[in-house]
């Protein structure tokens with residue numbers, strides 16, 4: 378596997394772990410606010426991001442390429458309300474989607490077919506992730522200032538389970 382691509386995949390491992398870290402921090406904040414369903418959703422997302430990072434990690438090992446784990450940035454949360462939190466999540470996932478497209482293009486340019494296949498999986502995953510976040514954002518916009526409805530949504534999010542295909 379070309380060295381430049383190995384670096385790019387290692388950097389994406391960092392980005393996935395940093396995503397995980399952001400969601401874990403968000404989970405703690407929701408827990409402190411008593412919104413346990415939102416906290417659970419964020420914690421499940423933390424788990425999914427860890428799965429993504431390990432998918433890339435295992436891919437490097439299978440290709441006999443070098444794994445170089447990098448330092449992670451401290452997560453900075455720029456939200457107070459659930460609506461602001463999910464706006465942050467959507468923006469973050471769109472950033473990750475952009476990174477995945479970039480990595481896919483690098484794999485195409487290098488004619489690295491196995492990496493292209495893997496990136497196709499991530500491209501599909503990003504479509505699903507952005508879609509589910511948009512659905513929650515739609516709900517949050519409908520909820521508005523209603524505390525009672527927010528609690529119902531909190532209960533709904535408490536039911537989220539880790540996607541086995543994630």
Ligand code: FEO
Pocket residue numbers: 393396425426429470473506
């Ligand atoms: Fe691993 Fe949320 O993208």
